[in-house]
Amino acid sequence: MKRRMAAKRFGLPLILVMLFTACVHSPDMKPLDPLTDRAVIEECGRPFVKSSYRFVHAIEAGLPGGRTVMVMGVTVVDPEAKSLHSVLMTLEGLVLFDAEYDGSLSVKRAVPPFDRESFARNMMEDVRLLFLAPENASAQTGVLKDGSTLCRYEGKDGETIDVTIRPDHAWKIETYVNPFERLREIKAGHDKDGMPRELELKGYSQGGYTLRMRLIDEEPVSPGMSPPPSEDETEEQ
Amino acid sequence: MPPCPDNFMMSLKNAIKGIFFSILLLACFLTVGWGESWEDINRETAGIESVQAEFIQHKHLKILTKPLVSKGKFYFQKPDSVRWEYYSPVRSVLLMHRGNVKRYTLGSRGMVEDSSGALSSMQVVVQEIGLWSQGRFEESAYFKAEFVAGKGRKIILTPREASFAAMIARIIITPSPERKGAIKSVKIVESEGNYTLLDFTDVKMNEKIGESVFRKAG
Numbered sequence: 001m002k003r004r005m006a007a008k009r010f011g012l013p014l015i016l017v018m019l020f021t022a023c024v025h026s027p028d029m030k031p032l033d034p035l036t037d038r039a040v041i042e043e044c045g046r047p048f049v050k051s052s053y054r055f056v057h058a059i060e061a062g063l064p065g066g067r068t069v070m071v072m073g074v075t076v077v078d079p080e081a082k083s084l085h086s087v088l089m090t091l092e093g094l095v096l097f098d099a100e101y102d103g104s105l106s107v108k109r110a111v112p113p114f115d116r117e118s119f120a121r122n123m124m125e126d127v128r129l130l131f132l133a134p135e136n137a138s139a140q141t142g143v144l145k146d147g148s149t150l151c152r153y154e155g156k157d158g159e160t161i162d163v164t165i166r167p168d169h170a171w172k173i174e175t176y177v178n179p180f181e182r183l184r185e186i187k188a189g190h191d192k193d194g195m196p197r198e199l200e201l202k203g204y205s206q207g208g209y210t211l212r213m214r215l216i217d218e219e220p221v222s223p224g225m226s227p228p229p230s231e232d233e234t235e236e237q
Numbered sequence: 238m239p240p241c242p243d244n245f246m247m248s249l250k251n252a253i254k255g256i257f258f259s260i261l262l263l264a265c266f267l268t269v270g271w272g273e274s275w276e277d278i279n280r281e282t283a284g285i286e287s288v289q290a291e292f293i294q295h296k297h298l299k300i301l302t303k304p305l306v307s308k309g310k311f312y313f314q315k316p317d318s319v320r321w322e323y324y325s326p327v328r329s330v331l332l333m334h335r336g337n338v339k340r341y342t343l344g345s346r347g348m349v350e351d352s353s354g355a356l357s358s359m360q361v362v363v364q365e366i367g368l369w370s371q372g373r374f375e376e377s378a379y380f381k382a383e384f385v386a387g388k389g390r391k392i393i394l395t396p397r398e399a400s401f402a403a404m405i406a407r408i409i410i411t412p413s414p415e416r417k418g419a420i421k422s423v424k425i426v427e428s429e430g431n432y433t434l435l436d437f438t439d440v441k442m443n444e445k446i447g448e449s450v451f452r453k454a455g
Binding site for chain 1: 294296298300301302305307321323326327329342344345346349351352403404405425427428431433
């Protein structure tokens with residue numbers, strides 16, 4: 001009897017939640033043909049960096065409890081090598097975190113508690129999702145009712161990555177591990193010149209956080225570029 | 238940048254503490270008379286009540302091919318009031334006045350107080366300024382000061398605490414060869430190839446600065 005009452009009490013909300021999440025992550029879409037719709041499918045690569053680039057962003061971090069912190073982020077992305085180098089620093093220029101990823105993570109500098117392995121791993125996951133295309137080919141592609149193109153990729157550890165490109169070229173990336181556990185969401189407007197001027201990343205784990213990123217500077221990176229002067233060269237300034 | 242809720246603010250506080258040390262030291266060195274000894278510096282510092290200057294900050298990182306440039310203005314009033322303001326690339330104001338430390342940044346919600354600015358640990362630093370403003374750098378509990386006399390005159394500060402040393406390896410202050418009492422640059426070295434260079438222009442000393450400059454971000 002109790003079981004039947006519990007089923008009545010919780011059954012409907014549970015079904016509604018399942019329906020809602022199913023709607024979120026399995027949108028009604030018209031499948032695309034990889035041969036005839038190739039150009040449309042290639043649009044899913046729009047959010048990701050195509051050649052080696054360096055980006056500087058002002059990052060407004062919204063943290064649990066309503067706290068806000070502003071930092072600067074510098075990222076060098078090499079999509080061919082699938083490598084990333086990322087530095088976080090205060091506005092005054094003090095480096096809080098410096099790490100590289102090229103299949104494995106290497107932390108070069110981290111002010112405690114940024115030296116936590118979990119922080120470094122999650123931070124580089126954010127950066128990788130922002131700049132590098134998913135490694136696997138898309139498993140599903142289609143056109144949504146509003147005309148958006150959706151590409152669904154299989155990530156690692158059972159993660160699903162949805163890339164949605166709207167007709168106005170604004171885009172969204174979502175990741176989740178099952179229909180109930182959303183991990184990250186990135187939204188950006190369209191910028192015809194490449195990297196959007198503004199991005200917003202929401203992380204749903206770790207107590208929830210939001211990163212609002214404003215592009216300060218960007219430049220292509222080539223092997224011929226000279227490194228900055230060494231410390232000794234400017235020591236007497 | 239996933240947050241570490243328990244320790245994230247603590248880390249930023251430590252970072253900002255390091256920055257404040259730099260800024261407060263800077264405040265003192267802008268008042269330094271650049272004599273040939275610590276005694277000269279102590280003597281010449283005594284007459285300076287306030288300093289204001291424009292600054293350009295060049296952040297050099299190994300990851301960058303060109304420095305990241307920030308511009309702003311700095312105010313200092315004895316005994317312990319500081320305003321460190323960036324105009325670009327992100328508007329930000331750091332205020333220290335009567336033992337209170339606040340920082341405001343221009344974000345999506347306008348000019349709001351930045352959580353990293355609520356720094357109780359900075360009370361200690363504010364107390365330190367009393368020593369520094371009298372040129373008593375050698376008495377600092379946090380930095381060991383070395384005065385290099387002669388043609389390549391400069392002051393080199395190295396952190397006494399390992400926690401600071403992990404963030405700032407040393408600070409090098411170079412005096413202006415043209416103008417007594419002014420500095421040419423301040424270099425904050427974090428590690429090899431990673432440093433911040435501050436150049437000052439339009440330095441004004443002992444001009445009256447309204448108290449609101451140190452209380453209001455706007």
